[in-house]
Amino acid sequence: MTTKNIHEASLASVKELSDTRAEFVIKPLYYGYGNTLGNSLRRVLLSSVKGAAITAFSIEGSSHEYAVIPGIREDVVDIMLNLKNIRFKMHTDAPVELSLEIKGDKQSEKDGDKRVVAGDIKLPAEVEIANPNQVICHIDDPKKTLKMNFVVETGRGYLTIEQASEDRVHSDMIAVDAVFTPVLRVRYKVENTRVGQDTNLQQLTMVIDTDGTITPKEAFEEAAAILVNQYSALAGGTQVESAPAPGTRKEEDDSGLSLPIEELDLSARTANALLNNDIKTIRDLVTLSETDLKDLKGFGQKALDEVKEKLTELNI
Numbered sequence: 001m002t003t004k005n006i007h008e009a010s011l012a013s014v015k016e017l018s019d020t021r022a023e024f025v026i027k028p029l030y031y032g033y034g035n036t037l038g039n040s041l042r043r044v045l046l047s048s049v050k051g052a053a054i055t056a057f058s059i060e061g062s063s064h065e066y067a068v069i070p071g072i073r074e075d076v077v078d079i080m081l082n083l084k085n086i087r088f089k090m091h092t093d094a095p096v097e098l099s100l101e102i103k104g105d106k107q108s109e110k111d112g113d114k115r116v117v118a119g120d121i122k123l124p125a126e127v128e129i130a131n132p133n134q135v136i137c138h139i140d141d142p143k144k145t146l147k148m149n150f151v152v153e154t155g156r157g158y159l160t161i162e163q164a165s166e167d168r169v170h171s172d173m174i175a176v177d178a179v180f181t182p183v184l185r186v187r188y189k190v191e192n193t194r195v196g197q198d199t200n201l202q203q204l205t206m207v208i209d210t211d212g213t214i215t216p217k218e219a220f221e222e223a224a225a226i227l228v229n230q231y232s233a234l235a236g237g238t239q240v241e242s243a244p245a246p247g248t249r250k251e252e253d254d255s256g257l258s259l260p261i262e263e264l265d266l267s268a269r270t271a272n273a274l275l276n277n278d279i280k281t282i283r284d285l286v287t288l289s290e291t292d293l294k295d296l297k298g299f300g301q302k303a304l305d306e307v308k309e310k311l312t313e314l315n316i
Helices: 033-047 076-083 107-111 161-166 216-235 268-276 282-286 290-294 301-313
Strands: 002-007 010-016 021-030 050-059 088-090 096-103 114-117 127-129 135-139 145-156 183-195 198-210 239-243
Touching: 010 216, 021 033, 021 183, 021 216, 033 183, 033 198, 033 216, 050 076, 050 088, 076 135, 088 145, 096 114, 096 135, 135 145, 198 216, 268 301, 282 301, 290 301
Parallel strands: 002 239
Antiparallel strands: 010 021, 021 198, 050 145, 088 127, 096 145, 114 135, 183 198
């Protein structure tokens, strides 16, 4: 089954505001579609884009999350919270085990506690850390050697601590509830816009912030692909033929209507009167009746006669 004449919008512009933030403009949209698309994309971006996180860890000398570790300023709960803030980029779908071994040095007595950060974790080739300066803990005993192991997995959305406990690779590790999504924030706004004389249209502007393990453009495209796959599964055999965006026509049917007003070779006064009324193309012009033209500011009978003569010459 095939239906026709459903218009599609386009990604009008992508503006990179930083390495982790970008602005996307989608237009033109029929009235009401701005919130429909904006809300759907936002929910998928925040819940379903693939990411990676620590799902379990162990600390030598600690068997549970409520322990206090000699020589370490933080307790295990504080360390767990810090681990949840480490942003990983994985080049494999299989769980990866990482390790960390670091010793407090003599400088800690003089200059303060030794800071342990994400960059101290030993990484295989298939794992990267986007925020290596993320603090894990502080060693306040120069003789203390901290040894930790981690399991990093890929996923989507949120993994509860109950699920993490059930799926642990090593049962002796402490399970961590994990937030996989690499998208930190999504904002959107819907504004009115116009194409030619069609003013009942909308423009959707989205600003996406990520954690650095994925670019905003990659996140946007993945979210759109997820929605397409979900809706395609529901559509069955029904296909919808895309028509040009609102206010446009296919090039082969244009008959020169997309040409600018200047191509009519009108007098300067007539051309300026049209441009000042936001009539920029021949298509904008021919959609207006004689009454509409007469109502335009600065457009009189003489200008109307000139326009009619030029259109007749062009067989429009």
